[in-house]
Amino acid sequence: MANPGTPRPVPHFFSEEGPFSQKKYRLANGNTPRDSQPPRPPAKSVPPVSRVFINSKLAFQRPQSVSFRGPDSLISSPHYDAGSKELFFDQCFGIVDKLGEGSFGEVFKVRSKEDGKLYAVKRSRERFRGEYDRKRKIGEAYRLEKLRRHPNCVQFFKAWEERQHLYIQTELCQCSLEQYLEQQHDIPEETVWNFLVDLLSGLKHLHDHRLIHLDIKPDNIFVSNDGVCKIGDFGLVVEMEKEEVSDAQEGDPKYIAPELLEGHFGPHADVFSLGVTILEAACDLELPRNGVGWQQLRQGMIPAAFTAGLSHDLRNIIQLMMHPDYVQRPSVADILAMPEVRKVLWRRRRQQAVRFVQGAMLSMYSFMTTLFHTMYLTILLPVKAIKGQPEERQRERCRHPTDWDYSYSEDDAFESEGHSKDSAESGVANLSLSTDEELERPRQFIICPSEVRFTPDVRPATPILHHSSPMPRSSSPLHGNHTQAHLSPNLSLVTSHPYTPTSHSDSSGSSFLEEGAVLIRSGIGPKNLMNIFDDAACSDDDD
Numbered sequence: 415m416a417n418p419g420t421p422r423p424v425p426h427f428f429s430e431e432g433p434f435s436q437k438k439y440r441l442a443n444g445n446t447p448r449d450s451q452p453p454r455p456p457a458k459s460v461p462p463v464s465r466v467f468i469n470s471k472l473a474f475q476r477p478q479s480v481s482f483r484g485p486d487s488l489i490s491s492p493h494y495d496a497g498s499k500e501l502f503f504d505q506c507f508g509i510v511d512k513l514g515e516g517s518f519g520e521v522f523k524v525r526s527k528e529d530g531k532l533y534a535v536k537r538s539r540e541r542f543r544g545e546y547d548r549k550r551k552i553g554e555a556y557r558l559e560k561l562r563r564h565p566n567c568v569q570f571f572k573a574w575e576e577r578q579h580l581y582i583q584t585e586l587c588q589c590s591l592e593q594y595l596e597q598q599h600d601i602p603e604e605t606v607w608n609f610l611v612d613l614l615s616g617l618k619h620l621h622d623h624r625l626i627h628l629d630i631k632p633d634n635i636f637v638s639n640d641g642v643c644k645i646g647d648f649g650l651v652v653e654m655e656k657e658e659v660s661d662a663q664e665g666d667p668k669y670i671a672p673e674l675l676e677g678h679f680g681p682h683a684d685v686f687s688l689g690v691t692i693l694e695a696a697c698d699l700e701l702p703r704n705g706v707g708w709q710q711l712r713q714g715m716i717p718a719a720f721t722a723g724l725s726h727d728l729r730n731i732i733q734l735m736m737h738p739d740y741v742q743r744p745s746v747a748d749i750l751a752m753p754e755v756r757k758v759l760w761r762r763r764r765q766q767a768v769r770f771v772q773g774a775m776l777s778m779y780s781f782m783t784t785l786f787h788t789m790y791l792t793i794l795l796p797v798k799a800i801k802g803q804p805e806e807r808q809r810e811r812c813r814h815p816t817d818w819d820y821s822y823s824e825d826d827a828f829e830s831e832g833h834s835k836d837s838a839e840s841g842v843a844n845l846s847l848s849t850d851e852e853l854e855r856p857r858q859f860i861i862c863p864s865e866v867r868f869t870p871d872v873r874p875a876t877p878i879l880h881h882s883s884p885m886p887r888s889s890s891p892l893h894g895n896h897t898q899a900h901l902s903p904n905l906s907l908v909t910s911h912p913y914t915p916t917s918h919s920d921s922s923g924s925s926f927l928e929e930g931a932v933l934i935r936s937g938i939g940p941k942n943l944m945n946i947f948d949d950a951a952c953s954d955d956d957d
């Protein structure tokens with residue numbers, strides 16, 4: 415009989431979750447968001463002589479483009495000055511931000527000075543450690559360049575080497591899937607399906623080109639601004655059925671396919687790694703780097719507690735992709751042919767087509783707007799300016815009356831038009847402009863009375879006469895003996911005035927103010943104006 419004082423042993427059950435956990439709980443416990451900074455290359459205790467005494471010829475070589483197409487050639491750009499000591503990178507790009515860094519190097523968000531667009535430029539962290547190291551590094555650029563453009567692969571633009579560093583310019587994405595998954599912990603299943611079909615399409619493109627990625631993981635997948643997943647980082651890519659497969663390196667242990675440890679390299683390894691990536695995204699799973707959990711995942715034991723919330727179709731596909739036996743594992747083309755995947759693929763393509771059309775329309779609209787704006791600035795505006803120039807200039811001058819010369823000139827335009835000097839003497843004022851240009855056009859005169867010093871018997875008024883053609887003496891509104899103006903169509907009111915224009919009757923009693931006609935206030939007729947100048951001339955003489 416059991417001792418009643420001894421407590422009964424508490425039964426221990428194996429947790430259904432096993433050694434797995436979710437990322438959000440790790441974050442909730444205050445742990446760092448990322449535990450897997452890629453390992454740095456092993457440091458040697460003594461650096462080689464070649465790295466201490468850098469070959470000056472190599473260190474200051476001009477930038478060379480890196481391309482699989484042929485021998486490396488000098489890279490050029492309208493913004494590059496070969497005489498400058500500045501790097502090609504610094505001369506041709508403006509750094510906007512640093513996006514991150516990995517074992518290879520640093521990645522910058524940059525703006526190209528050539529086209530003004532944003533790109534990502536990856537710069538190798540360390541100098542080439544010799545020819546082998548250089549070849550290995552530029553291999554990534556070659557493979558990126560070889561790959562034809564695909565919406566689910568990060569687009570390559572160019573690569574170059576300078577002072578023993580490699581630079582790779584690619585399209586800019588919003589973030590890596592790793593960063594996305596660190597932020598989002600309950601991704602809707604629809605989004606997971608979208609990511610799955612995007613990545614299957616990208617992988618198919620790679621496999622169709624006889625390339626194996628070998629490092630599929632969220633860190634090497636990028637999410638574009640419009641939410642499309644793209645495969646990037648081609649550092650470990652190998653060509654199928656080539657000798658280099660034997661040199662292939664395995665990728666991150668968290669995503670590695672089990673057969674790679676036995677040396678079976680092939681496209682099926684990418685399918686496994688993609689299966690693990692989708693499992694992580696769908697269940698917010700903290701993937702084990704080693705140990706029991708790692709073994710279980712490679713034996714086809716996917717923790718049911720995590721996948722319970724997923725649809726049967728998604729669970730089934732993940733299970734198939736993570737099949738432990740690579741021979742039985744479906745290829746990318748097989749998975750894309752499954753009806754449930756095709757359905758999502760079709761929907762995704764339709765979404766992308768709509769986005770493409772919207773983008774094209776937006777580009778077209780902005781192009782047309784820019785075109786019309788440019789046309790307006792370069793053609794219409796100058797034409798308008800030319801047409802409206804005289805009047806505009808006169809208005810401008812009235813605003814700046816100091817530019818005016820109100821001196822009375824007897825050598826007036828009338829003379830040049832065949833009128834005798836005495837026509838001016840008999841009362842026709844020629845208020846000439848001081849600029850040569852205006853002197854060349856003596857038929858125009860404008861009176862800005864605000865600048866005219868009136869004698870006490872003359873009340874200031876602001877009629878402005880714009881006279882642009884010689885008038886016969888008898889009809890001149892400024893003729894001394896006339897208060898009546900026989901208005902020519904060339905006479906116009908060219909400025910506004912606080913006084914409301916009122917009609918003035920001529921001697922015959924008829925109104926002489928018509929629309930656009932000369933405005934003359936009572937008390938300051940042409941005669942008075944002439945008197946002003948006469949008075950002024952007399953007072954000058956007296957002085």
Ligand SMILES: Nc1ncnc2c1ncn2[C@@H]1O[C@H](COP(=O)(O)OP(=O)(O)OP(=O)(O)O)[C@@H](O)[C@H]1O
Binds near residue numbers: 514515521586587593
């Ligand atoms: N095209 C891009 N658009 C936006 N961000 C990018 C891009 N390329 C890289 N990054 C950012 O820079 C970081 C480092 O990039 P990447 O992983 O390619 O460098 P790496 O040195 O090749 O790393 P790895 O150790 O995986 O080889 C990424 O995590 C990502 O945040």
